[in-house]
Amino acid sequence: MTEVKKYPEEPLKTWNKAKELRLKYFTSYAKAHETGGLRFCGSAGSLNSIQQAFGRDVFILGSEPYSAHAAFFSDFARKCQEACESRGIAHDLCGYMKNYWGGILINQFILPTHEIVPWPKADVMWTQHICCTHAKWYQYAGELEGGVPEFGIDFNCRIGHTMTDRDIDYVLEQVLEGIEWVEKVTGRKFDDELFIEASLNELAANSAWGQAYEYNQNIPAPIDEKSLYSFFPFNILCPQWAETSALFRELRDELKDRVDRGIAAVGNERFRILTDGPPQWAMLQVYRYMEKVYGAVTLGSTYTAYWGTGWDVAEDGSLIAAKIPTREEFAQLNREARLRKYIAWKLSKQEAYSVTFTGCHPRKSALMLKIMELWKLDGAIIHLNRGCEGSAMGVLENRLDIIKAGYPVLTYEGNMGDVRDFDYAGTIRKIENFFENLGLEKLIKGG
Numbered sequence: 001m002t003e004v005k006k007y008p009e010e011p012l013k014t015w016n017k018a019k020e021l022r023l024k025y026f027t028s029y030a031k032a033h034e035t036g037g038l039r040f041c042g043s044a045g046s047l048n049s050i051q052q053a054f055g056r057d058v059f060i061l062g063s064e065p066y067s068a069h070a071a072f073f074s075d076f077a078r079k080c081q082e083a084c085e086s087r088g089i090a091h092d093l094c095g096y097m098k099n100y101w102g103g104i105l106i107n108q109f110i111l112p113t114h115e116i117v118p119w120p121k122a123d124v125m126w127t128q129h130i131c132c133t134h135a136k137w138y139q140y141a142g143e144l145e146g147g148v149p150e151f152g153i154d155f156n157c158r159i160g161h162t163m164t165d166r167d168i169d170y171v172l173e174q175v176l177e178g179i180e181w182v183e184k185v186t187g188r189k190f191d192d193e194l195f196i197e198a199s200l201n202e203l204a205a206n207s208a209w210g211q212a213y214e215y216n217q218n219i220p221a222p223i224d225e226k227s228l229y230s231f232f233p234f235n236i237l238c239p240q241w242a243e244t245s246a247l248f249r250e251l252r253d254e255l256k257d258r259v260d261r262g263i264a265a266v267g268n269e270r271f272r273i274l275t276d277g278p279p280q281w282a283m284l285q286v287y288r289y290m291e292k293v294y295g296a297v298t299l300g301s302t303y304t305a306y307w308g309t310g311w312d313v314a315e316d317g318s319l320i321a322a323k324i325p326t327r328e329e330f331a332q333l334n335r336e337a338r339l340r341k342y343i344a345w346k347l348s349k350q351e352a353y354s355v356t357f358t359g360c361h362p363r364k365s366a367l368m369l370k371i372m373e374l375w376k377l378d379g380a381i382i383h384l385n386r387g388c389e390g391s392a393m394g395v396l397e398n399r400l401d402i403i404k405a406g407y408p409v410l411t412y413e414g415n416m417g418d419v420r421d422f423d424y425a426g427t428i429r430k431i432e433n434f435f436e437n438l439g440l441e442k443l444i445k446g447g
Contacts, residue, residue, distance in 0.1 A: 004295055004443065007220045007264035014251045018230050021247060023112045025238050026066070029059040030109055030120045038186060039120060041141070042127030043134050045236035045308055046153065047346060049202045050175060050339070051126055052240045053195035054188045061122070063137070065233040067096035067417055069112070070103065074282035074419040076110050077102075081418050094133045095387025095417020101137075104144045124186060125150035126178065131390040149185045151178050168344050175339055192338070196330050198240035199342045203324040205239040206310035206345075208248035210321030213309065215255040216299045217375050220264035222255045225275060225298040226287040227265065235308025268443060270295035271435075274372050274380040276398065277303050277391035278416040283424055286431070293444050294435050300375045302367055303391075310345070317370050361394030365401035372407060379408040379438070387415035410434040 032039050037057035044062025051060050071077045080102025085091055087105065089098065103109055107119045122145060125138040129152050142148035153174045179190050209232065215222050231251060234244045257263075273290070275298050280286070290296040305311075310322035325345075330338055371377070380402050385392045399409045412430055415421035 004268050004270050007262060007267045007269060009265070009267045010258070010263050012223065012227065012251075012254065014247065014254055015227075015230070017247055017250070018234075019112070021234065021238075021243055022230075024243075025234075026069070026111050029061045030111065030117050032057070032059045032120070038123045038188075040124045040126050041122035041148075042125055042138055042152075043130065044233075045346075046126055046128040047175065047343070048236075048238070049195055049198035049240045049342065050179070050190075051182075052198040053190050053192070054182060054186065055191070056194065060238070061120075062233075062237045063100050063141075064096045065237050067099035068233070068278065068281050070099045070110055071095065071281040071417045071419070072284075073110055073114070076108070076116070077282065077417060078420065079106055079108075081420070092386065094131075094137070094389075095415045095421075097133050097137050099417050101141060101144065104141060119145075121145045122148050124148065124182065125152075126182070127151075128153045128155045130155045131388075151181050153178060163344075163347050168340060168347060171343050171347065172336070172340050175343065176336065190335075192335055195342075196327065196338070199338075200324070200327055200330065201242050201245050202239040203310060203322075203342075203345055204245040205235060205248050206308060207321050207324050208245055208252055209235055210309045210311050210319070212248060212252035212255050213300070213305060214319075214321060215252070215259050218259045219272075219376060220262070220266070220269045221272070221297060221299045222258035222263060222265055224265040224287070224291065225300060225304060226284055228304050229279070229284070232304045232308065239308060266291045266295065266297040268295040269297050271297070271379065271438075271440060272375070272377045273298040274368060274375075274377045274402075275301040275303070276368070276380070276382050276395060277301070277385055278388065279383060280414040280419070280422045281416055282419040283414075283422055283427075286424070286427060289428060290431060293442050294431075294440055295443055296435065296440070298381070299377060300371050302364060302371070305371060306367070317366075318374060319370070361397040361401070364394060365398050368398060368402060369405055372402070372405075377407075379410070381410045381412070383416075384411050384413045385416055386413065386421050387417045391416075408434070408438055 029039060035057060037059055039059055040051045041061040041063060044064045048060055052058055077099050080099045083102040083105040084098040104119050108116045109119045110116050125142050125148050127134055127138050129135050135152055138150050142150050153171060183189055238244050273296055287298055311319045312322045314320055382395050382399055399411060402409050410430060412427045
């Protein structure tokens with residue numbers, strides 16, 4: 001049996017607050033009509049603060065995170081997938097989209113408590129087009145729900161480090177048109193004060209997440225990525241809520257305290273791993289197996305590092321949590337200028353959109369290698385995701401680039417939204433072979 005250093009461990013104090021916020025988020029959407037509220041639905045991260053400006057009782061469902069949440073309940077997700085396929089919808093379409101469409105077809109919506117309630121019909125489809133499915137996703141969903149009006153914003157422009165003023169203007173023109181459209185279909189007016197409040201909450205949440213994420217550069221890491229999965233979706237579900245930025249600040253402070261006291265997420269940490277896109281949500285126990293049996297802990301990825309996070313990039317490529325604008329900077333602007341500033345932030349900081357859905361594998365490889373350097377990672381595990389062609393684009397090229405840089409890489413096949421496409425036993429064997437070839441002995445006899 002191999003002797004390894006043992007670090008002290010503690011449960012996360014903010015864990016229960018994240019559970020409470022998740023329940024509030026999904027329950028508020030499901031019950032919005034009971035208090036006269038409106039339901040907006042669309043792709044997660046669709047400029048949330050703009051939607052929130054139509055009322056505090058506007059509740060926004062980010063459909064991809066909901067579908068990931070549904071995928072965790074594998075039996076429920078299987079019913080959704082099979083309901084779609086019985087309608088002639090192809091098995092190999094987006095796994096998230098089929099969990100969403102399937103929920104409409106079976107008239108079931110699952111809450112974090114495992115409770116199943118009738119499917120909550122949307123009032124408005126407001127979405128952004130960042131991959132090939134989104135335009136048709138919400139068009140068909142609206143048809144299944146009896147004719148829900150849809151407005152889509154095309155994000156097919158340069159995002160992140162390549163963004164220009166022209167790209168900001170391209171999105172701004174669509175947003176201004178969209179505001180008029182929402183006012184017409186809902187009868188509500190865009191509230192500038194509410195937009196200022198919501199957008200400052202959103203940008204603060206994005207920045208606080210980056211500050212929290214930086215603490216995983218420490219050895220031992222204060223939080224593992226499986227636990228990060230329970231926090232980071234708020235960055236694209238409800239970042240405009242004050243509760244989200246407050247939660248992320250509290251998480252940041254807790255992680256700093258854990259670093260100062262040497263508290264580890266995984267007490268037997270001895271091998272640090274990078275992952276890439278969405279995992280196999282119904283089989284997250286794979287992470288716990290690696291931690292328990294090998295002391296191998298996943299600590300970061302382009303997925304949790306970049307989706308919804310605000311980063312500035314230093315001259316040497318280092319990632320620094322972005323500085324947010326002040327209320328005064330927002331309030332002194334007119335509506336169009338204020339929207340432009342907000343859109344510029346969202347486009348410039350969301351590098352993940354650019355590298356994930358454009359097939360820009362050299363840029364993604366560079367980001368992955370920078371994370372590996374800064375977070376002191378030892379290897380990578382890449383998901384060959386059948387459930388999302390966008391996130392799977394270029395990943396084998398990423399694999400080669402990481403190997404050329406001197407890191408070991410393991411790949412596995414799966415489907416983020418559909419457990420039927422994942423071989424648990426076979427994946428465990430691949431993990432065991434991977435670590436055996438690296439000379440990493442099992443810490444648990446017979447594990």
